Amino acid sequence: MAAADSSLSDNPRTFSRRPSAQASRQAKATKRKHQASSEAPPAKRRNETSCLPAKKTSVKETQRTFKGNTQKTFSPKKHSVSPSDRNQEERPCIKTSSLFKNNPDIPELHRPVVKQVQEKVFTSAAFHELGLHPHLISTINTVLKMSSMTSVQKQSIPVLLEGRDALVRSQTGSGKTLAYCIPVVQSLQAMKSKIQRSDGPYALVLVPTRELALQSFDTVQKLLKPFTWIVPGVLMGGEKRKSEKARLRKGINILISTPGRLVDHIKSTKNIHFSRLRWLVFDEADRILDLGFERDITVILNAVNAECQKRQNVLLSATLTEGVTRLADISLHDPVSISVLDKSHDQLNPKDKAVREVCPPRTGDELDNFAIPESLEQHVTVVPSKLRLVCLAAFILQKCKFEKDQKMVVFFSSCELVEFHYSLFLQTLLSSSGAPASGQLPSASTRLKFLRLHGNMEQEERTAVFQEFSHSRRGVLLCTDVAARGLDLPQVTWIVQYNAPSSPAEYIHRIGRTARIGCHGSSLLILAPSEAEYVNSLASHKINVSEMKMEDILCVLARDDCFKGKRWGAQKSHAVGPQEIRERATVLQTVFEDYVHSSERRVSWAKKALQSFIQAYTTYPRELKHIFHVRSLHLGHVAKSFGLRDAPRNLSALTRKKRKAHLKRPDLHKKTQSKHSLTEILRSEYSSGIEPGVAKVKKQNAPGEPGSRPLRPSLQPTPCFGHGKTLKWRKTQKALQQDSKTSQKV
Ligand SMILES: Nc1ncnc2c1ncn2[C@@H]1O[C@H](COP(=O)(O)OP(=O)(O)OP(=O)(O)O)[C@@H](O)[C@H]1O
Numbered sequence: 001m002a003a004a005d006s007s008l009s010d011n012p013r014t015f016s017r018r019p020s021a022q023a024s025r026q027a028k029a030t031k032r033k034h035q036a037s038s039e040a041p042p043a044k045r046r047n048e049t050s051c052l053p054a055k056k057t058s059v060k061e062t063q064r065t066f067k068g069n070t071q072k073t074f075s076p077k078k079h080s081v082s083p084s085d086r087n088q089e090e091r092p093c094i095k096t097s098s099l100f101k102n103n104p105d106i107p108e109l110h111r112p113v114v115k116q117v118q119e120k121v122f123t124s125a126a127f128h129e130l131g132l133h134p135h136l137i138s139t140i141n142t143v144l145k146m147s148s149m150t151s152v153q154k155q156s157i158p159v160l161l162e163g164r165d166a167l168v169r170s171q172t173g174s175g176k177t178l179a180y181c182i183p184v185v186q187s188l189q190a191m192k193s194k195i196q197r198s199d200g201p202y203a204l205v206l207v208p209t210r211e212l213a214l215q216s217f218d219t220v221q222k223l224l225k226p227f228t229w230i231v232p233g234v235l236m237g238g239e240k241r242k243s244e245k246a247r248l249r250k251g252i253n254i255l256i257s258t259p260g261r262l263v264d265h266i267k268s269t270k271n272i273h274f275s276r277l278r279w280l281v282f283d284e285a286d287r288i289l290d291l292g293f294e295r296d297i298t299v300i301l302n303a304v305n306a307e308c309q310k311r312q313n314v315l316l317s318a319t320l321t322e323g324v325t326r327l328a329d330i331s332l333h334d335p336v337s338i339s340v341l342d343k344s345h346d347q348l349n350p351k352d353k354a355v356r357e358v359c360p361p362r363t364g365d366e367l368d369n370f371a372i373p374e375s376l377e378q379h380v381t382v383v384p385s386k387l388r389l390v391c392l393a394a395f396i397l398q399k400c401k402f403e404k405d406q407k408m409v410v411f412f413s414s415c416e417l418v419e420f421h422y423s424l425f426l427q428t429l430l431s432s433s434g435a436p437a438s439g440q441l442p443s444a445s446t447r448l449k450f451l452r453l454h455g456n457m458e459q460e461e462r463t464a465v466f467q468e469f470s471h472s473r474r475g476v477l478l479c480t481d482v483a484a485r486g487l488d489l490p491q492v493t494w495i496v497q498y499n500a501p502s503s504p505a506e507y508i509h510r511i512g513r514t515a516r517i518g519c520h521g522s523s524l525l526i527l528a529p530s531e532a533e534y535v536n537s538l539a540s541h542k543i544n545v546s547e548m549k550m551e552d553i554l555c556v557l558a559r560d561d562c563f564k565g566k567r568w569g570a571q572k573s574h575a576v577g578p579q580e581i582r583e584r585a586t587v588l589q590t591v592f593e594d595y596v597h598s599s600e601r602r603v604s605w606a607k608k609a610l611q612s613f614i615q616a617y618t619t620y621p622r623e624l625k626h627i628f629h630v631r632s633l634h635l636g637h638v639a640k641s642f643g644l645r646d647a648p649r650n651l652s653a654l655t656r657k658k659r660k661a662h663l664k665r666p667d668l669h670k671k672t673q674s675k676h677s678l679t680e681i682l683r684s685e686y687s688s689g690i691e692p693g694v695a696k697v698k699k700q701n702a703p704g705e706p707g708s709r710p711l712r713p714s715l716q717p718t719p720c721f722g723h724g725k726t727l728k729w730r731k732t733q734k735a736l737q738q739d740s741k742t743s744q745k746v
Pocket residue numbers: 146147148149150153170171172173174175176177178317318485486487488512516517
């Protein structure tokens with residue numbers, strides 16, 4: 001079976017490095033030395049206690065340590081090769097790349113131990129203490145099967161029932177949805193003149209993603225069971241515009257929508273009237289009010305304000321930020337700030353006091369430090385770029401193949417990356433039929449189940465995946481940040497961040513998909529050595545992560561004999577030593593590489609995924625650029641993590657060009673063509689989904705064919721924010737620059 005050529009993948013071709021003549025002579029000498037060492041007999045290193053050395057100190061040392069072992073050819077066991085691959089087998093063997101050679105040092109993590117901010121989830125207060133309609137109480141008790149309130153519910157519901165505007169902040173999975181849904185339902189069912197369906201919206205709930213819209217709709221629908229005259233509805237794209245129009249025409253009293261889809265109806269349908277609107281709710285408010293949704297929110301607020309001046313506004317999020325509170329200053333009327341952290345709520349008046357309370361001075365700013373569920377264990381592992389793919393696969397195998405009932409969510413930075421890894425794992429790690437596909441490991445467990453979710457998928461499939469994963473007891477969901485906010489996926493045990501998030505807020509929301517409402521959960525953040533400082537950045541926001549060694553993750557390969565290197569045939573798995581682990585990791589890598597290199601189409605698919613990774617990498621915000629900069633990426637090594645044996649030759653030039661164009665644009669909202677292509681890809685999942693020219697990933701997408709991206713509508717006129725106040729976007733853009741970065745990433 002063909003294997004990788006280390007001389008190519010170890011080529012230190014990066015974006016910034018231009019080797020001098022001397023350096024290139026040295027590189028050649030090093031290469032000759034490696035080739036020579038590959039022919040030496042394997043060194044004996046059998047009596048080590050840990051699986052692998054904790055860190056590789058230098059190239060020289062590596063050569064000494066692993067001399068003779070690293071370039072040996074390893075191939076998966078013979079029976080893993082399908083008939084179509086026999087031709088490859090007959091080809092002369094190419095030298096196998098060493099995954100464990102020429103990697104940068106793994107730095108010691110000197111993470112400061114910080115005391116995380118924590119909140120109490122439950123209270124002993126019961127819902128019947130709130131004076132709600134008896135039917136509503138019994139619905140909460142019997143349909144939702146809840147009796148006592150969470151802290152945020154106990155604080156928010158009375159305030160909202162008083163008719164106040166509110167900013168609500170509490171940790172992920174603490175019950176914020178009911179904190180606003182219960183008061184909305186209670187107030188609407190109590191209206192003196194009984195609500196008619198044809199009255200149109202009394203409450204408008206804006207959420208950032210379609211799945212969250214569905215989820216919130218489901219909750220509202222349950223609460224409305226006894227109040228059949230109040231009609232809830234959801235607009236979220238994916239459904240035919242015509243049928244949504246028909247539903248709107250009939251009347252929706254509690255309308256839940258993503259901004260993009262609502263804008264589409266405001267523009268094209270004459271059937272939405274906001275004259276009776278009583279409630280405007282922004283769930284995941286910091287996400288909705290950041291620049292990613294600027295144009296849509298502008299249109300919505302203009303439409304709402306034109307017909308309705310008096311309403312209750314509610315903003316909720318686990319990560320209220322400065323940007324949101326600035327907007328809140330404009331759109332909220334005499335708001336109450338509710339933070340579970342304080343274990344109290346403040347009734348704030350005048351308005352500037354409210355803002356000060358919600359966003360105190362920067363020094364010791366506790367609102368920069370988000371609460372993290374107490375039962376959430378956070379880990380980080382530092383992995384050289386070449387080993388990232390193998391390490392992720394090993395971690396998935398460890399948890400989801402060898403442990404029972406594990407449910408994992410893996411976050412990537414773009415739709416293309418999700419598609420790539422989904423297809424790759426499906427074709428290589430999963431054995432669904434008797435005959436293994438090219439490069440597939442036949443003994444891969446049927447226990448493994450992969451699903452994927454991102455914004456370039458057809459809505460029908462998105463919904464099906466969301467439902468399937470929600471109801472499943474196990475499985476691996478590969479996704480973009482489209483699943484980071486608000487989704488309540490029961491019993492998720494692990495969150496893996498394969499690509500680091502662009503802000504602490506996004507980190508909080510991603511890990512918040514586990515350890516909800518008092519349950520236990522764990523998370524793993526995978527960083528490259530050059531990104532290790534990110535741990536300090538998290539610590540500065542009081543986020544504590546403990547280190548998990550890469551070697552401990554790779555050790556799982558000892559449990560799976562389909563990764564056995566040839567030389568260790570008879571050896572029992574429990575006696576597997578560090579050298580064998582390295583070889584098994586190389587076998588796994590070879591499986592990936594063989595799959596990717598089995599056709600030109602797949603190679604170009606992997607290259608596109610690599611390019612997408614690099615593009616996403618350029619969009620980290622300025623304050624994180626010293627950690628995540630494309631210049632620190634070793635293209636050859638990164639290529640390896642896409643199953644490529646070689647760094648694509650034209651990629652760096654292409655990316656450099658894109659990067660230059662990107663850097664030229666301080667204002668990301670300039671309507672330039674080049675910007676369009678870069679940012680549209682990153683936002684695509686938040687589109688309404690019905691823009692012209694939107695090409696989606698088909699349901700039965702052939703592996704290796706990433707989907708295309710939806711386009712966004714053009715800029716809207718200056719918006720008008722709540723209570724007749726006009727917000728100057730240019731000013732606000734600057735204030736929100738911080739937050740906007742998140743919207744450029746997916
Ligand atoms: N009083 C309660 N008792 C028991 N379970 C509850 C209660 N309130 C809410 N829950 C459950 O807790 C889970 C999390 O609630 P919810 O999704 O509203 O959290 P959230 O605070 O909005 O999270 P996120 O910040 O991630 O959006 C849901 O499964 C919900 O049904």
